[in-house]
Amino acid sequence: MNYLTNNCADLLHEIRIKSPLIHNITNYVTVNDCANAILAIGASPIMADDVGEVEEVVSISSALVINIGTLNQRTVDSMIRAGKKANKLHIPVVLDPVGAGASTLRNETTQKILSEIKIDVIRGNLSEISFIAGLSVSTKGVDTSKADEKNDAEAIAKSVANKYSCVVGITGEVDVISDGIRIVKITNGHKLLSKVTGTGCMTSALVGSFCGITKDYYTATVTGIVVMGIAGELSFVKTREMGTGSFHIGIIDALSNMNSTYFVERVKIDETKY
Template sequence: MIFQTIRQQQPLIHCITNYVVANFQANGLLAIGASPVMADDSREVEEMVALAQALLINIGTLNDRTKESMLLAGKMANKLGIPVILDPVGAGATTYRKETVRYLLEEVHFSVIRCNVGELAAIANVDWQQKGVDSGNGSIALEEEAILLAQHYQCIVIITGERDFITDGVDSQWINGGNMQMTEVTGTGCLLSAICGAAYIAGHNPYRQLADTLTYYKKAAVLASAFTSDIGDFQIALLNALYRLSKDGEASCIL
């Protein structure tokens, strides 16, 4: 099982992320046996990413300082063959975010883009009413746009929501499951993006590994919701569920 494989390998995941979710991301990676590092200063990111097995770029609390660090780390990761994951948080909320995402996509090759449907619409230039960093409302041919995006940038595209969609531009699938409590606390999508970095390098079939990650992340949500209905406790329950899945595998899914 993918989380158990990650625990066995203990990869170092370099996260240039946002301050809202940094602690939760770090604890979530630790829960499955990965090692997080959250370095984001331009004076050290190239050196730090060279030590890592994957790089996450998350624009949740974007500013010019971290934008420079993202570019430097992304280019170094490309040079060294280290996979880079993009989480374009709120990409359509402001002009600055949208332009930054376009700039990063031009300058850095991403192995994975993990986003919600509103962020997909922003990248694909489809009219959409984004609600801050939430997905918002609009109409989009999700499968078609995701496949075109994957083909254009030669990467795996993951669109998460009530159902998740994953495509590498050739193969595609929908993944069901999960629990609505995942949408009622901050950071669950951002944590998934970080875990995708660990999953990408866990074997020789990144598409399959990431599809399995989506499946088991939804199982973790179901497992967590069985232990608590209180939103304040849900994040802790999710960390515990991820830990159990990475230690015990399928046995932990029996509720």
């Protein structure tokens, strides 16, 4: 077993002991899935987006996840306030730039968040992260576009990680994670994961959960993304005849049964040092 697999497996064990509180400012499409994913992996969710309470809530949390999926003028203000408070208190901040590239509000908000808050991890699809890298994207709303799939995920992850001094996780059929120096590729997952809305949001919520128990955000990001991939594989084994509704619920079941043994047996990571 290599050291990265070993460290990820340790985090998986530790999260159920520490049960960190994870503050989410997220969207109304997948909010319940994110709360259940966080609980299933052993952490504790709080969804709070009113400007009147976000600073207090983030102050008692171990990590903040900002997801712009259904952003509006009111929640953007909350995101900025919560993010600044988290920075002041050295609480890790994860950004899921849902639909970045799709509208002026999403684009300007993504830029505002990245310029006013120190983000520790950005997790998104290739279209969203390509937009952040400054490439022109042919966006298809919140889903990654076919045309952007030709982009070089490894180069983009590395350059965005360096630009914002953070960890970047680009998910898809193959996931690519970089901290600007290291690059890891993950081939866990199942294609049905792209047919259920919220699997990306849940992945970001899981990444946030692991960031709540370690300062090693690179390992936390790898752990969160691999765990979602394995949950997809295990859910498909149980629900293959049934369709995407049962597959969706099977993901939460698999997360709740996840342990270091499943992790070590199934993990498919390939790390390159540059």
